[in-house]
Amino acid sequence: MGDSEWSDDGANEVYRLAGGRRRYNAVRRMQAEQRRLIVAEIVARNPMALVRRGLAASLARSLGVHRSTILRDIARSFYAPRMCEFRCNGQLLYTVGREWGGGPVVSVVGPDGNEIQGEARRNIIRGLPRYWRKRR
Numbered sequence: 001m002g003d004s005e006w007s008d009d010g011a012n013e014v015y016r017l018a019g020g021r022r023r024y025n026a027v028r029r030m031q032a033e034q035r036r037l038i039v040a041e042i043v044a045r046n047p048m049a050l051v052r053r054g055l056a057a058s059l060a061r062s063l064g065v066h067r068s069t070i071l072r073d074i075a076r077s078f079y080a081p082r083m084c085e086f087r088c089n090g091q092l093l094y095t096v097g098r099e100w101g102g103g104p105v106v107s108v109v110g111p112d113g114n115e116i117q118g119e120a121r122r123n124i125i126r127g128l129p130r131y132w133r134k135r136r
Contacts, residue, residue, distance in 0.1 A: 035063055036073045043074065050074070094124060 039059060042049065049055050056070040063070070086093045094116060097107040108116040108124050116124065 032073075035065065035069075036077055038063065039070060039073045040077045043077075096124070096128065 042059065056067045056074070060067040060070045083095060083097050085095050092111045094111070095107075095109045097109070108121045110116050
């Protein structure tokens, strides 16, 4: 059997491993979303908690994650831009919208208020800064 040929058992194992990886990643995404909701709820109840020293460390201890994870969650939930206008010489070219919390680009709107579609939309998204394009 050559390098490019797979036996049925080998292909099945690859599919099984890929399915396990997808399931594992889905569970991790769900856990992260639940953790972000908990952090957002705590901060929403007491907005001044954001400036309290040690908030991230205490939340991290109670949730069983590292302090930097909590800091990333707070940044993603509260500081990620959701709408951004792109201008040239003061004139609006287009507005890009994202999902709440910095998800993928969901809308590209021209200066006339109409949604930009097709190849023009793809070209605009390709030209965005990397932190705007990536999926989180």
